[in-house]
Amino acid sequence: MKQSNSIPTVPIYGIPFSNLTMQETVQWLTDVIEKKQETHVITANPIMVMAALDNTSFMQVMNQADLIVPDGSGVVWAANVGGQPLKERVTGFDLLHELMKAGETRGYRVYLLGASPDVIQAAHERLHDMYPGVQIVGSRDGFFGPAEDEAVVSEIALLEPDILFVARGADTQEPWIAKYRHRLNSTIMMGVGGSFDVISGRTKRAPKWVQNLKLEWFYRLVKEPKRFLRMLALPKFAWKVMRDKDKVTKTKI
Template identity: 60%
Template sequence: MVTVNLNSAPNAEDRVSIFGVPFSKMNMQQTVNHLTDRILSRQVTQVITANPIMVMSALESPEYMAMMKRAELVVPDGTGVVWAAKHVGNPVAERVPGFELLHHLLRVGESQGWKVYLLGSSPEIVRETYDRLRAQFPKVSFVGYRDGFFGASEDAEVIRAIRETNPDLLFVARGADTQEPWIARYKQELNVPLIMGVGGSFDVISGKTKRAPAAFQKLHLEWFYRLLKEPTRYKRMLALPKFAVKVLRDKENVQKG
């Protein structure tokens, strides 16, 4: 049985600010324990699995930065974030990839009988993701799914459909530029204990794309593997060297803001 600890929320010393974005310093197991507590106590929690590209986006957009600061938990998904925190002498415990966090939470969900809703990606991909996760985690109740192709005029309908299923976890795959602001805007209205943006995780789970081979993961080169597979991402990937240069040049200011 999982024990609820209402005082498990990370405090200031459990976080490191990277150019204003407050990253959790917890390792994967601590993160899972913390989120389990919040789910069991029905506290609405937005989890952002952030990387250097998202940090750079936040620096360019005050609205995006404000949204990230309002999130209940920001975890270091990108290896660049882990490197930056170590470089400034305030390291995080480890990288906490969103793909793995999703699976860890579902494993806990099997013992808790949690209900899960999937939102995002294409109709074919979200359906396949739903079917595969239901087979992999038979004790989790997957209560619904919907693709991510809807506009603002349909938000109320989408929210109503999710609320009717009363899920414990909501995974959203709509792309970082869309999913995080959408979650932030509607998280209180959705009233789901855990809402997490999962980016391309549905693509991998459904089998549409493959996760980077173990060798790439071990060398922290998953981003490079994705670039090889999707060359059109090169413009977005340009933020990575810009982030590294900024950390090196502005080391004294990385933790300010």
């Protein structure tokens, strides 16, 4: 695992989740940008944990990351069950906005990659309006295949962004970042899933009270029934955690 030894972690089925608050995470990442240290950030939820347990290549991608933050409330719950509590949930959506806020006074260079053409254009415009101090140096949709990878990588590398946000779905964005990270000429590379859909206004994030009840996953399922099959991993994860209990944070993969 490449994650820095200076970061306190809690293992969930062998995956080391950072035990930092949102504020501490942002501070650590701003230091990384200042030092120009190439960093792959994964915002992981229970679905991704289950995917890693079922797929050795995806587990390898997770193990190559520099920072894994607990995006899902289920991860925080699992750590509690395992007897090694995490300080708090650090969602990818909120971390994106916190980094953009930090970039306001630092003039960060940001590239946006992923989602559909209309969504990425709207997200680009909204983020530009929200954070005028940040230089959004480029953006493009995520509708490209392996044959176009070289052109996309070259374009991003030439622009030298401080932060590259990638929204192509966890099963695509994380392996893609891991494969090309050394050629992207970017400091922070972070998968953000469906964040651009919310930022663009195409979809709405769950109300705060729903988030506080740890039911954001259910809200998304109601709004997007097509996610049903993917969401089946959640009860499987919950059952596995309840069955394993204290082994959750002790298991070595």
